[in-house]
Amino acid sequence: MRNLKLFLGCYLVLCLALMVVPVSADQDVAIHGFVSQGYMKSSDNNFLADTDRGSFEFNEMGLNFSYDTGENVKVGAQLFARDLGDTGNDNVSVSWAYGDYKWRDWLGFRAGMMKLGTGLYNETRDVDSLRSSIFLPQGVYNEWFRDVGQGTKGLAFYGNVPLGPGGTLKYDAKVFNVQIPLDSGSAKFIKMRNPAVGEIYSFDFDKVYMLTLNWLTPVEGLVAGVSGYSTKSKYQANMYNPLAAAYVDVEIDNEYQRNYTYSLEYTYQNLTLSSEVLVTDRNTSSYAVGHPNNIYDKIISTNYYFRASYRFNDLFEAGAYYSYGTADDDGSGPANELKDYCLSAKFDITENMVFKLEGHSMDGLYGVEPDNDGKMDDSWMLYAAKVSYTF
Numbered sequence: 001m002r003n004l005k006l007f008l009g010c011y012l013v014l015c016l017a018l019m020v021v022p023v024s025a026d027q028d029v030a031i032h033g034f035v036s037q038g039y040m041k042s043s044d045n046n047f048l049a050d051t052d053r054g055s056f057e058f059n060e061m062g063l064n065f066s067y068d069t070g071e072n073v074k075v076g077a078q079l080f081a082r083d084l085g086d087t088g089n090d091n092v093s094v095s096w097a098y099g100d101y102k103w104r105d106w107l108g109f110r111a112g113m114m115k116l117g118t119g120l121y122n123e124t125r126d127v128d129s130l131r132s133s134i135f136l137p138q139g140v141y142n143e144w145f146r147d148v149g150q151g152t153k154g155l156a157f158y159g160n161v162p163l164g165p166g167g168t169l170k171y172d173a174k175v176f177n178v179q180i181p182l183d184s185g186s187a188k189f190i191k192m193r194n195p196a197v198g199e200i201y202s203f204d205f206d207k208v209y210m211l212t213l214n215w216l217t218p219v220e221g222l223v224a225g226v227s228g229y230s231t232k233s234k235y236q237a238n239m240y241n242p243l244a245a246a247y248v249d250v251e252i253d254n255e256y257q258r259n260y261t262y263s264l265e266y267t268y269q270n271l272t273l274s275s276e277v278l279v280t281d282r283n284t285s286s287y288a289v290g291h292p293n294n295i296y297d298k299i300i301s302t303n304y305y306f307r308a309s310y311r312f313n314d315l316f317e318a319g320a321y322y323s324y325g326t327a328d329d330d331g332s333g334p335a336n337e338l339k340d341y342c343l344s345a346k347f348d349i350t351e352n353m354v355f356k357l358e359g360h361s362m363d364g365l366y367g368v369e370p371d372n373d374g375k376m377d378d379s380w381m382l383y384a385a386k387v388s389y390t391f
Helices: 002-020 143-149 185-193
Strands: 028-042 058-068 073-084 093-104 107-114 152-162 168-177 197-205 208-216 222-241 246-268 271-288 295-311 316-326 337-348 353-364 379-390
Touching (some): 185 197
Antiparallel strands (some): 028 058, 093 107, 107 152, 152 168, 197 222, 246 271, 295 316, 337 353
């Protein structure tokens, strides 16, 4: 309740601020927002929340505004809060806030807090009405890591380059810093994947360099893209050492990490087909603080999905996808992979309200927690429902 009051308070302050800002006829102020509530239930295991019993701890709300000065300059920001199990807990944060200057169609600049623009749908994943499914394919859009792409601070330049008969090339280049809260989904995922980790003390990221290229091909409705980023990171934690029968302080150093996403989307009338491949290449060393002996580990993982959706009429859209996620290409087996077969249905109740149902047939345990009895099953089902309102 405290965070809801804070969220509404920020909204009122924003409205009052806009009331006193002089706006001329050639300027445009837009205020939009969204709120959603979902429910999840799994046949076995727990996934993202206490789904073994069924969980309503699955909601999102956002409020954003943009201000167009009429001189190729825009400013905007979004307040965002979500609850997903014990992650988020409806704490209000700024998910993006930046200024934008578009000098030419082929060159513009942004500065401030921006979203991580990898893949086809990362920047628009907050807008629930744009897709038929409740969850994006987890192999490429892992929900545990969603907080990594929120509120990255830096600079970007972007543009659309016409290629004549070859279509159009859209580019977006960024350099930014990443901040990961210690109570984030990313931190929980690390501890879940390695139960020996006790407490995480800190995350430290170097600058992240990212480039996104999307080719709007001469074939109508066909988009091909590639995006990637490179960075270094480390985190400090205490970890249980069975030889010493005690927790010791350790440092995990990702000496380099490179992510590449290859994307393809084709839209024909009411049919949309898409597929993406995410390749992660990381070299990690770990050592106990005060001891010089490092343990090196090179990890390469290849995740992907195939997705289709069809709009039958103004009221109903259905979709399906197969998603594959893994922690390590060399670490095969149920504990290190998740195969997800998903069917979804989206109902447009009104112009602003949508209702979704979906079912997942899952094989594997990557990103999965034991059920409330401490048991895990390699083959399991997940069911979800969600209603969203956008204004």
